[in-house]
Amino acid sequence: MSDHTALSGTPIGSLDISGHGDDTALRPPRTLLVAAGAWAAAGVVTLFWPNIQEFARTSDLAVAQWIVALLLVVGYALHARLGKVGRWFGTNAARLAGLAVLLSIWQIASAKIGLWPQPYIPPPQGVIDAYVTDWKRLVDSVAASLVLLSTGIAAGAAAGFVTGLATGWTRKVGYWTNPVLRLIGPIPATSLIPIALFLFPTSFSASVFLVALATWFPVSVLTWSGVASVDSSYYDVARTLGARQRFLLLKIAIPGSLPHVFVGLFMGLGSAISVLVAAEMVGVKSGLGYYLDWAQGWAAYGHLFGGLLVMAVLFSSLTTLLFRFRDRLLIWQKGEVQW
Structure with missing residues (x-):
């Protein structure tokens, strides 16, 4: 192709003849x-x-x-x-x-000017002073919250994925799990705090159970929905080519349900965080929820606001990491769900 042909469709006004390019x-x-x-x-x-x-x-x-x-x-x-x-x-x-x-x-x-009464709403330097003087307690609280949250979410997500997958894949299993999901799932996990503290030997294990329960329900429902939404023609084509049930499950049902699973994980993470803070305030003697309760009890409002800011940054970062992992795993759906 000649140079004349290559440039014939390009308006002369759009050509950069200066050699410097557009540095806008x-x-x-x-x-x-x-x-x-x-x-x-x-x-x-x-x-x-x-x-x-x-x-x-x-x-x-x-x-x-x-x-x-x-x-x-x-x-x-x-x-x-x-x-x-x-x-x-x-x-x-x-x-x-x-x-x-x-x-x-x-x-x-x-x-x-004192428009906001002291010490209830301290100025920004009050929050900075809390970080400088109490950073070790804050770090310990963040570590304790991450351990409890990660343990509960891992257990709840695994149980939810298995429950949702079995419910959507097998009618016999769904016959039993469907009523359980409909009856127990909508109950707020925080309302079960007194029962969990009574049933479990330690407040930590009770809190792990509550966080797992808060994660289990949305992951179960969304996984179930994902499996049910897979186009049946995919299964028909695979069966025509000789695919067995294991192949249909591992290569079609699970990959097809993953977008729904991540939506369930996002919803479960939000629920788990709410339950985590409430459980730490009531039963667990460590973590960011306990730190906020301690700060309020001692009228240390600079520490209270500092803990809230750390909590916001930490949990927002966890949600961002979840979406980054989703975008890497489901590259074909990158950007469809924004955060």
């Missing part, structure tokens, strides 16, 4: 500078606006805010060289600016 994508967004200004102003408010009372870590917070502002300026200056990091800064510049504004509002309402 390499230009740093000016919202980075706006965000840097917002963080710098937030630091000024934190340090130079007098507090209504003495709060520890006020100057440390101001310095941290100015460091963020400096990083945003560096991100603006080196945007083209930072690759993915630079693109992340550019994409989230407006959000970072909004975060600085929210922190300033929080700072002013709590520490500067």
Whole structure:
């Protein structure tokens, strides 16, 4: 094919004859500078606006805010060289600016003018002080929650997958499991806390059971739905080619139900987290739920808000990891379920 033929369908106005290319994508967004200004102003408010009372870590917070502002300026200056990091800064510049504004509002309402009563809603430096002085207890609480949550979810997901698979695959099994799912499944797991604490020898085993129960129901129902939704023509074609029941189950039913299984896992994770926090507050003497209950009992509201923030980041990260794993395993459905 000649050069004339290759370029004949391309408008001349769209050809780049300068040799430099379009560098629009390499230009740093000016919202980075706006965000840097917002963080710098937030630091000024934190340090130079007098507090209504003495709060520890006020100057440390101001310095941290100015460091963020400096990083945003560096991100603006080196945007083209930072690759993915630079693109992340550019994409989230407006959000970072909004975060600085929210922190300033929080700072002013709590520490500067006393609109929010103390000590019930501490300023941001109160949360930072909780992290600095009580980081070891927080780390231990996160580790305890992860152990309990992972144990319960693993047991509940395995049991739910087997239950849903058997219910959707075999009518004889479904005859017995269907009423159980309909009767027991909708019961909130938290309502069973008193019974579980009585039946199980330790509060930890009772909490594992409750987390597993909260995971079991959505995984069972969605797996059952996934198996039932597989097109029957796939089975017919496989049988025509001589496939046996084991092949139909392992190569058609299970792969076809996996998208539904992950939806059930997502729902089960949310339910399990709710049950986990409630169980730790009532029975288990460790974990983030217990930490929040302890902080409230001692009126340590900085620790309370700090624990809530750690909880939000931790559980959001777990959900993100679940969706990343789903996208890698079900590559053909990547992006269909957003998080």
